[in-house]
Amino acid sequence: MGGLDAIEREIQALAARQHGVVTRRQLLRAGLGSDAIDHRRATGRLITLQRGVYAVGHAELRREGWMLAFVLAAGERAVASHRSAAALWGIRPWTGAFVELTMPGRGGTAKRRGRIVHHSTDLPREERSVERGVPTTTIPRTLIDLAAVVPAHHLRRAVERAEQAEVFDLVAVRAVLDAHPGRPGRRALVALLADMHGNGVSTTRSDLEASMLQLCLDRDLPRPQVNRYDGVRESDFRWPDHLLIVEVDSWTFHGRTRRAFDADRARDRQLLREGWRVARFTDRQIVDDPASVAVELHDLLSGSRQVRDTRGFDAIER
Numbered sequence: 001m002g003g004l005d006a007i008e009r010e011i012q013a014l015a016a017r018q019h020g021v022v023t024r025r026q027l028l029r030a031g032l033g034s035d036a037i038d039h040r041r042a043t044g045r046l047i048t049l050q051r052g053v054y055a056v057g058h059a060e061l062r063r064e065g066w067m068l069a070f071v072l073a074a075g076e077r078a079v080a081s082h083r084s085a086a087a088l089w090g091i092r093p094w095t096g097a098f099v100e101l102t103m104p105g106r107g108g109t110a111k112r113r114g115r116i117v118h119h120s121t122d123l124p125r126e127e128r129s130v131e132r133g134v135p136t137t138t139i140p141r142t143l144i145d146l147a148a149v150v151p152a153h154h155l156r157r158a159v160e161r162a163e164q165a166e167v168f169d170l171v172a173v174r175a176v177l178d179a180h181p182g183r184p185g186r187r188a189l190v191a192l193l194a195d196m197h198g199n200g201v202s203t204t205r206s207d208l209e210a211s212m213l214q215l216c217l218d219r220d221l222p223r224p225q226v227n228r229y230d231g232v233r234e235s236d237f238r239w240p241d242h243l244l245i246v247e248v249d250s251w252t253f254h255g256r257t258r259r260a261f262d263a264d265r266a267r268d269r270q271l272l273r274e275g276w277r278v279a280r281f282t283d284r285q286i287v288d289d290p291a292s293v294a295v296e297l298h299d300l301l302s303g304s305r306q307v308r309d310t311r312g313f314d315a316i317e318r
Contacts, residue, residue, distance in 0.1 A: 019065035078102070080136040122180065203227045208248050225237070268280075
């Protein structure tokens with residue numbers, strides 16, 4: 001009986017370290033026989049998640065548990081990567097739609113139920129790590145991989161969040177870029193780093209804001225100040241030379257209330273009294289019709305010119 005108790009304690013400790021997930025190989029190493037494993041599966045004490053990977057007692061797992069189940073099922077050298085790695089590191093949101101993995105081998109990318117598997121022959125040990133108990137790519141490798149599968153504004157947000165969390169190491173990122181001169185995503189990451197070197201790291205607070213900033217850059221519009229505090233208030237985007245402020249609105253993510261709606265309009269009127277023009281664009285407009293948004297911004301920025309009156313206040317001449 002003492003032997004069974006010791007095995008049970010080892011299994012429980014293993015599950016605790018691995019977000020409630022164990023593999024058949026680990027159970028066998030712990031001393032549980034194949035018949036005992038099958039019996040526990042039949043009685044619900046082990047719940048099959050992937051082939052040879054089980055949840056202990058229940059399948060109400062956290063996202064790390066589900067991610068680890070896919071990684072363990074893919075083999076000992078597999079790691080979470082791309083969007084999944086970015087979610088583990090906290091630099092991109094977790095969507096839950098699929099788990100993204102990288103494993104040794106050739107064959108490109110394969111999409112299967114619940115997962116995207118990238119085969120790679122160039123994932124050295126120094127580009128592997130463990131985060132929240134899940135084998136994953138390092139942040140520098142994650143960023144170059146991410147750059148190949150997400151739009152530019154999502155990549156910008158990831159780099160911004162890594163910088164804000166103080167986990168961004170430019171020297172390490174450059175080393176990975178040098179090690180993979182032909183890797184997909186390299187060009188996009190190099191371009192973003194060059195932009196940030198020349199203009200500083202922006203402070204967008206959502207994918208929507210990052211999308212608006214990227215729209216301005218892609219359409220060769222004047223670069224706005226982003227979430228800049230002027231001593232009185234903060235605006236999403238500001239062009240001081242044109243006395244133009246742009247706010248981006250998303251009903252879903254901003255949780256609008258009647259009080260907030262009224263406060264926004266009162267703020268807009270105050271800005272108008274101070275000589276600023278205020279334009280608001282919704283998430284649907286920015287995402288679904290960026291060309292029209294760009295045309296409107298171009299007209300707003302080029303349709304007036306700023307002068308100074310004799311009292312030193314800004315004025316608008318048409």
